[in-house]
Amino acid sequence: CSVMLKDGRACSRLLSSHWTKASKSSSTAPANACSGSAEWHFFHAGVLDCPPTPSCPSDRPNTRRPIHLPSVPSFLRDGRRFLSGKATSSHSAPNSDDPPAAHLAYKVKDIKDVSTLLLVARSAALSDYDDPKFWRHCSLVAQRLISVASPSELSQLLVAVADANVQDDELMYNIGDACVACSKNDLDTDTVARLLQAHAQLEFRNDRVVDRMKEALYEQMQESRATASGLAASYLHLAKLMQAGCTLRPSEDLLEAVVRMVSQHLSFFTVPQLSQVLEGHVLFGMRGDRQTAGLLTGIGSVFAKNAEELSAKDCAIAIKGFAKCRVHDEHLMNTVANRLRERGVREDLEPTQLSDSLYGFAKFTCQDTALLDLLSIEARRCLHLMDVATLSQVVASLAKAGVSSQVLTNRAASLIKRADDSWLDEATLPQLQVLNMAFGKLQVSDGPLFEACAASYLRRSGLEAVTLPTASTELLVNVIHAFAKVHHFHADLFSAINSVLIDRFDEVSMTDLVKYLHAISKVEHLPPPPLQQRILERLESDKLNTLGVFDLLKVATAVRRLGIRVPSLESHVSVVLPHENDSSAVGGGLGPGRRLKRGPKKRRQSARKRKW
Numbered sequence: 001c002s003v004m005l006k007d008g009r010a011c012s013r014l015l016s017s018h019w020t021k022a023s024k025s026s027s028t029a030p031a032n033a034c035s036g037s038a039e040w041h042f043f044h045a046g047v048l049d050c051p052p053t054p055s056c057p058s059d060r061p062n063t064r065r066p067i068h069l070p071s072v073p074s075f076l077r078d079g080r081r082f083l084s085g086k087a088t089s090s091h092s093a094p095n096s097d098d099p100p101a102a103h104l105a106y107k108v109k110d111i112k113d114v115s116t117l118l119l120v121a122r123s124a125a126l127s128d129y130d131d132p133k134f135w136r137h138c139s140l141v142a143q144r145l146i147s148v149a150s151p152s153e154l155s156q157l158l159v160a161v162a163d164a165n166v167q168d169d170e171l172m173y174n175i176g177d178a179c180v181a182c183s184k185n186d187l188d189t190d191t192v193a194r195l196l197q198a199h200a201q202l203e204f205r206n207d208r209v210v211d212r213m214k215e216a217l218y219e220q221m222q223e224s225r226a227t228a229s230g231l232a233a234s235y236l237h238l239a240k241l242m243q244a245g246c247t248l249r250p251s252e253d254l255l256e257a258v259v260r261m262v263s264q265h266l267s268f269f270t271v272p273q274l275s276q277v278l279e280g281h282v283l284f285g286m287r288g289d290r291q292t293a294g295l296l297t298g299i300g301s302v303f304a305k306n307a308e309e310l311s312a313k314d315c316a317i318a319i320k321g322f323a324k325c326r327v328h329d330e331h332l333m334n335t336v337a338n339r340l341r342e343r344g345v346r347e348d349l350e351p352t353q354l355s356d357s358l359y360g361f362a363k364f365t366c367q368d369t370a371l372l373d374l375l376s377i378e379a380r381r382c383l384h385l386m387d388v389a390t391l392s393q394v395v396a397s398l399a400k401a402g403v404s405s406q407v408l409t410n411r412a413a414s415l416i417k418r419a420d421d422s423w424l425d426e427a428t429l430p431q432l433q434v435l436n437m438a439f440g441k442l443q444v445s446d447g448p449l450f451e452a453c454a455a456s457y458l459r460r461s462g463l464e465a466v467t468l469p470t471a472s473t474e475l476l477v478n479v480i481h482a483f484a485k486v487h488h489f490h491a492d493l494f495s496a497i498n499s500v501l502i503d504r505f506d507e508v509s510m511t512d513l514v515k516y517l518h519a520i521s522k523v524e525h526l527p528p529p530p531l532q533q534r535i536l537e538r539l540e541s542d543k544l545n546t547l548g549v550f551d552l553l554k555v556a557t558a559v560r561r562l563g564i565r566v567p568s569l570e571s572h573v574s575v576v577l578p579h580e581n582d583s584s585a586v587g588g589g590l591g592p593g594r595r596l597k598r599g600p601k602k603r604r605q606s607a608r609k610r611k612w
Contacts, residue, residue: 103129108137114149114157117141121160130164139171151179151186155194162201172202176209187216189230196237205246214238214250221257231261232273232280239283255284256291263295266302271309274299278321287325296325300332310339312346316353319360333364337371346378351386354378358397366401376405383411388427391415392435399441409442413449424456429471432456433479440485450483454490469500476500477512477519484519494520498531505534510543514551517558526562540568552576 099105102123111117121138123129142149142157149157154175161168179187179195192213199210217234220226235258241247262269262277269277278299286292303310303318310318315336322329340346340357349357358375366372379386379394386394391412398405416424427435436453439446457479460467468476476497483490501508501516508516513535520527527535539555547555556573559566 101127103127103134108134108141111141112145114142114145114153117145118153118157118160121157121164125160125163128164130166135161135164135166135168139168142171143174146174146178151182152188152191152194154178155191155198158198159194162198165202167202167204169204172199172204172206176206180209180212184216184219187220189217189220189226189234191230192216192220193230193233193237196234196241199246200237200240200244203241203244203246207247210238210241210247214254218254218257221261226261228265228268228270228273231258232269232276236276236280236283239280243283249284255286259286259291259295263291263298266298269302271303271306271314272311274302275314275317279317282317282321282324285324287327292325293327296322296327297329300329300335304331304335307335307339310336310345312340312348312350313353315339315345316349316356316360320356321360323360323363328364333361333366337361337366337368341371341374346374349378351382351390354382355386355390355393355397358394358401362397362401369403372398372401372403373405376403376408380405380408380411383408383415388424388435389431392427392431392438395442396434396438399438404442409439409444413439413444413446417446417448417452421456421459424452425459427456429457429460429467429475433475433482436482437478437485440482443486445486445488447488450486450488451490454483454493457493458496468496471500473501473504473507474509474512477508477516481515481519484522487523489523489525494525498527502528502531502534505531505538510538510546511551513538514547514555517562518554521558521561524561532564536564536566539566544569544572549576 103120106116106120108117108120111120117138124134124138138161142154146154158172158175161171176195179191195209196213198204199206213234217226217231221231238247238250242249258277262274266274278296281292281296300318300322303314318332319336322332336357340349354375358372358379361368361372361375376398383391395409395412398408424432432453436450439449457468480494480497483493517535526532539559544552552573556569559569
């Protein structure tokens with residue numbers, strides 16, 4: 001014992017205590033064992049792995065014999081954990097003596113009851129078992145047992161199938177029809193939530209089933225039969241179905257009923273359930289409503305009272321939800337910020353949750369620089385796990401908050417430059433534009449970085465939903481604006497965008513035109529003649545009256561740099577800004593590539609001369 005355990009004396013006391021118990025009583029030994037045998041007491045006490053073999057008749061006198069321990073007893077294999085009260089080695093890693101998993105122990109074809117089938121399906125889903133034949137047999141057995149199964153059991157089976165990511169349309173339709181045909185009393189809120197969860201996870205569209213679940217949920221709220229867990233989960237999965245395009249937006253009566261029910265019974269909901277309601281609110285786009293503001297204020301107070309129960313996921317949902325719904329709650333922000341300052345909670349943030357947290361704090365113009373620096377450090381640690389969408393939101397949020405993390409931006413730029421073209425092409429055009437604008441705001445003047453992004457813009461195939469020819473003119477102008485922020489000019493990209501703007505110039509608003517002129521003047525890029533003609537026609541119209549003073553100055557400076565004369569613009573500037581001279585505001589005959597020559601710098605006078 002002294003060799004196997006570092007604390008030999010503790011093990012000696014343990015053995016002596018078992019020996020004392022063995023010597024005092026022999027009532028637990030079987031009839032064929034020696035009277036007062038200590039081996040049986042060691043076996044019942046868990047010291048020996050196997051019962052001792054009887055080696056003497058019952059009438060033999062009680063003589064003390066040495067105890068024959070096995071080579072390595074089970075409690076000595078991990079003595080530290082045995083003495084500290086933790087699990088012993090027999091409950092640690094599974095070995096060959098452990099029974100097989102349920103989905104490997106049963107033959108699916110021979111299952112004749114729903115409970116066993118549900119056990120097997122859950123076991124396979126937890127083990128990520130993806131054998132198509134196995135799941136096909138499960139589907140056939142489930143459809144055979146539909147008539148004897150309850151809607152609750154069928155919904156649990158569908159959730160197991162959805163967790164395994166198995167798409168079986170026949171099973172989904174048949175179980176859906178069975179649940180639609182059942183009576184109102186057989187459908188509880190939790191069953192409705194599970195059915196909606198399965199359809200949302202698989203993004204399976206079945207309007208008949210989903211509409212029936214909406215009606216059942218509304219009826220149960222009217223009859224006060226809805227549970228907190230079922231109501232929160234149903235609300236969230238309905239929002240996910242709508243987000244995936246698998247159902248239409250629920251009626252306003254249903255949404256208002258959910259908001260009213262949750263607001264009046266906040267004490268019945270746990271923190272994770274309120275997070276589900278808040279996430280559903282974000283997906284439904286609920287904002288600017290008095291009921292929504294009242295509900296979110298109540299949720300914020302519950303989160304503040306139960307701050308220790310907030311997980312990393314709850315913090316991310318809370319701060320993003322309040323930002324998306326445009327409800328400013330300083331108390332909630334402080335609660336989430338204090339929670340995220342804890343290292344254990346902060347390290348549990350997944351990349352998407354980290355980006356959501358940064359988005360929420362940036363939306364509320366958070367001034368807690370220390371917290372934002374801590375979150376940026378976490379972003380650096382999981383940078384390799386982010387896709388382009390998550391990375392763009394992280395960098396854009398930091399840029400909006402005014403936090404410049406040089407290490408993070410450099411690593412993000414290196415990641416983009418070294419990544420394959422397919423990784424960058426997975427992002428949509430809006431996501432890529434947000435990423436470029438964020439780097440532009442942070443003044444990351446990295447030529448290869450913007451060259452890689454420009455190549456991705458030009459590689460977009462016609463199979464994608466949004467390409468350069470089909471993108472909105474506002475997005476195209478923002479792309480040029482992002483490149484111009486760091487004074488980077490890409491001839492092929494700018495030419496492609498100019499050709500699109502020529503064909504769709506009527507869609508360009510006056511605000512976008514001001515932004516476009518201001519951007520191309522920074523890089524001194526002269527648009528093609530057809531586009532110049534369209535711009536002159538727009539500037540000669542009466543739409544100049546809609547511009548503010550600041551926008552008017554930007555346009556005047558841009559056309560001066562580009563060498564374009566606009567008489568109507570000159571007269572309008574002279575009226576609005578009478579003290580501005582023509583040479584400094586408009587005209588001047590300067591073209592691209594020519595700047596005003598400044599005189600030689602005068603030597604700075606000493607402080608004594610400036611004083612007098």
